[in-house]
Amino acid sequence: MGNFAKGYSMKDRQFWVIVMSLGGASVFVFAAMYSVQPLLPFFTEQFQISVSYASLSMSMTTLSIIIGLMVLGFLSDRYGRLPFVRFSILLTIIPFLLMPLTDSFAVIIFLRFIQGFAIAGVPAAALAYISEEIHPQSMGLATALYISCNALGGTIGRLMMGYLTENKSWEIAFLCLAFFGSIIFILVWLTLPKSRNFTIHRRFIREDLYGFWLHLKNPYLLLLFGFGIILQLSFTGMWSFIPYYLVEPPFLLSLKMISFIFLAYGLGIIGSPIANALANKVGIAKIRTIGVLLLVGGILCTVSTSLALIVVGLCIACLGFFTTHSLTSATVSRTASHQKGLASSLYLVSYYIGVAAGSTLLSPIWLHFKWHGIVIITVLLPIIYLFFLNYTLHKKMP
Template sequence: MESLTKRYSIKDRQFWTIVISLGGASVFVFAAMYSVQPLLPFFTEQFQISVSTASLAMSVTTLSVIIGLIVLGFLSDRYGRVLFIRLSIVLTIIPFLLMPLTDSFSMIIFLRFIQGFAIAGVPAAALAYISEEINQQSMGFATALYISCNALGGTIGRLMMGYLTENKSWEVAFFSLALLGGIIFILVWLTLPKSRNFSVHQRTIQKDLHGFWLHLKNPNLLILFGLGIILQLSFTGMWSFIPYYLAEPPFSLSLKTISFIFLAYGLGIIGSPIANSLAGKVDINMIRTFGVLLLVCGILLTLSSSLIMIIVGLCIACLGFFTAHALTSATVSRTAIHQKGLASSLYLVSYYIGVASGSTLLSPIWLHFKWQGIVMITVLLPILYIAFLNYTLQKKNQS
C-alpha cells in the first residue's frame, strides 16, 4: 500500500477523474431514487390506488436506503470503496429493467425496495473514498461538488420521468434511466482510480455498534440529526405533493409541464458550493439559519395564485435547503469526537428518515387540508426546530 501522504490535490488529473466519476455515479443513483416523485399522481390513476399507497414508491425506497447505508457502510469499511460504488450502479439498473414488465404496483414497490438498498452503496462509500484519496486542502471542494451532483441527479431523474412518461410511456422512462445507468457505469469503471489509501478497518461490528450508541448519547449530535430529519421532511413534503397541487384547478398542469417545475431543484447545485465557500468566513450557525429561513420563505411563496411566484418560491426553497443541509452535514463531522465516519452515516440515516416521513406521513395532511396544510407543517417545523437549536447553542456558549 502506498503512503497515506500521497493524496490527490485539485492540481492533479486524478482529482478531476474522481470528481467526474463519483459525480456521475451520484447523478444516476439520486436520479433513480427521486425518479418516481413526479409520477405519484400518475400512479394514483394508473393503478387505481390511494395517495398514501402511491407515496410508498418513495418512502419504501428511502427506508431501504437507510438499511443499505448501515449495512454497506460496514462492508465498505472492510472490503473497499470502489467495489461497492460499482455494484451499487449495476444493482440500481436492474429494477429499472424489471419494473416496466409488471402490471402490479405491489411488485413495483418490492423492486423499489431492492433498488433503494442498492442505491445506498454510492453514498455509503463515496464520501469515505474522497476523504481517503483527496488531500485536506482540496477535500471540501470535492465534497461540495459531489453533493451538488446529488441535486443534479434529483433534477435529471424527476425531469426525465415526467417528460418521457407524458410523451412516451412510463415504461420507456424507466428503460431510459437504465440506459443512463449503463453509460455511467462504463464511465466509473474506466475512470475511477483504484483506492491507494484504503485500509481495512480492524474494528469489530460490536465496536461499530458501540460507536453508534455513543453518538446517539451525544446531545449535540442528536440535535443535528434531528435537524436533518426536519429539513428533509419539509423539503420532501413540498416536492412530493406539489405535483398533486399543480395538477388540480386552477393550474391543471400536465405531467410534462409539472416535470419542468423540478428544474428548480437544480438550484441545489450551487447551494452546497456557496455554503462551503462561506463556511470559513462567516459563522456556520448564522449561514445555516439563513438557509432554513430561505427554505421557509420559498415554501410560503408557493401559496401564491401565480405560477411564476410558485416557481420562484421553489427555487428559493431549494437554495435554502441545500445551504442548510451542506452545513449541517459539515457540523456533524466537526462535532463528533470519535468515529466521524459513523457519525456522518447516522446523519445520512436521519436525513433519509426525513425523506420517508415527508413522502408518506404527510399524506393524511394532504387528504384533509390539501396544499395549505402541507405548507403549514413544512414551514412551522423548520422554524420551531431552528429556534430550538439556536437557543440550545446560546445556552451552551453561556455555560
C-alpha cells in the same frame, strides 16, 4: 502527481477524474431515487390507488436506503470503497429493467425497495473514498461538488421521468434511466482510480455498535441528526405534494409541464459551494439560519395562485435547503471526535428518515387539508426546530 499519503489535490488530474466519476455515480443513483416523485399523481390514476399507497414508491425506497447505509457502510470499511460504488450502480439499473414488465403496483414497490438498498452503496462509500483519496485542503471542494451532483441527479431523474412518461410511457422512461445508468457504470468502472489510502478496519462489529451508541449519547450530534430529519421532511413534503397541487384547478398542468418545475431543484447545485464559501467568512450558524429562512420563505411563496411566483418560491426553497443541508453535514463530521464515518452515516440515516416521513407521513395532511396544510407543516417545523437548536446550543453548549 499527488502525494498519495495525503491524497490528490486540485492540481492533479486524478482529483478531477474522481470528482467526475463519483459525481456521475451520484447523479445516477439520486436520479433513480427521485425518479418516481413527479409520477405520484400518475400512479394514483393509472393503478387506481390512494395517494398514501402511491407514495410508498418513494418511502419504501428510502427505508431500504436507510438499511443499506447501515449494512454497506460497515462492509465498505472492511472490503474497500470501489466495489460498493460500482455494484451499487449496476444493481440500481436492474429494477428499472424489471418494473416495465409488471402491471402490479405491489411488485413495483417491492422492486423499489430492492433498488433502494442498492442505491445506498454510493453514498455509503463515496464520501469515505473522498476523505481517504483527496488531500485535506481540496476535500471541501470535492465534497461540495459531490453534493451538488446529488442535486443534479434529483433534477435529471424528475425531469426525465415526467417528460418521457407524458410523451412516451412510464415503461420507456424507466428503460431510458437504465440506459443512462449503464453509461455511468462503464464510466465509473473504467475511470475511478483504485484506492491507495484505504485501510481495512478490523474492528469487531460490537466496536462499531459501541461507536454508534457514543454518537447517540452526544447531545450536539443528536440535535444535528434531528435537524436533518426536519429539513428533509419539509423539503421532501414540498416536492412530493406539489405535483398533486398543480394538476388541480386553477393550474391544471400536464405531467410534462410539472416535470419542468423540477428544474428549480438545480439551484441546489450551487447551494453547497456557496454555503461552504460563506460559512468560512461569516460563520456556520448565521448561514444555517439564512438557509432555513430561504427554505421556509420559498415554501410560503407556493401558496400563491401565480405559477411564476410558485416557481420562484421553489427555486428559493431549493437554494435554502441545500445551503443548510451541506453545512449541517459538514458540522457532523467536525463535531464527531471518533469514527467520523459512522457519525456521517447516522446523519444520512436521519436525512433519509426525513425523506420517508415527508413522502408518506404527510399524506393524511394532504387528504384533509390539501396544499395549505402541507405548507403550514413544512414551514413551522424547520422554524421551530431552528429556534430550539440555536437556543440549546447557546444555553447548554456554548
